[in-house]
Amino acid sequence: MLASATSLRAWSCILGVAALAIAGECLIAAAMRSLGDLDIIRAESGLPGAIRAVLSSPLFLIGALCMALNFFALLFTLSIVDLSLAAPATASLTYIGNAVAAKLFLHENVDRRRWLAVIFVCVGVVLLAK
């Protein structure tokens, strides 16, 4: 009973970390997509201009907030779940979630080779943690 309560807590932490990561990465990717090529912005208005452009994007700010929460959630999770479970579990869930979210929300062309890559990365990450 105690063990299942602990693992429930561990898995809800892991799910929370993955969900925050997916939200953060998709929001940031959407922000960068709407800003356009940073190399061009930097060539036109220098590094300060590029930083200003990024920081003034609301999508980026919400995404960065999610990533910051993700960071602290991960620190918290690492203190109650072993790294050997937390790292591959959050990484795999984040990869799958990102691919689905990129397709649904960012309308990226997730073709067969990219799905295959997602599956390979997930299995690979789990194997690496063995």
Add this chain to the structure above:
Amino acid sequence: MKHTLTPQRYLILLCVMLTASVGDTLLSRGMAQVGPVDIHHLGLLWHALFNPFVASGIVLLIGFFASYMTALSWADLTFVMPATAFGYVVVALLSRFWLHEHLSLYRWAGILLIVCAVGFVAGGPSLTEHPDQHHDLDIMDSGAGR
């Protein structure tokens, strides 16, 4: 189908691979020193920021964030993702050839899978071109209809 990555852009992707994995490793090392944090002692997280491993991990992760965002400004999220995964391979290979740790067969298999994943994605276009893509789909649809 556009796949034009300059050497400078490959360098950015290399930064994405290296900083994330090394930064995470430093963080986990630092948090192991800080000890367990529970919901009643969240102040310990603030204390953790001053651990040298955690602090240098954070510096590297800021570098990761900057290069990651640069990459996302000219490539798809699903294109950049395998690059971040390749970081795990870098850590595993570093531990094998630098720290002379033993890598099990499972880990070699994991390395092989992630390398394949990077290969799949790198072989395709780096950015979804939305208007063109619809055009391509229309052509394909008309082909299928015939």
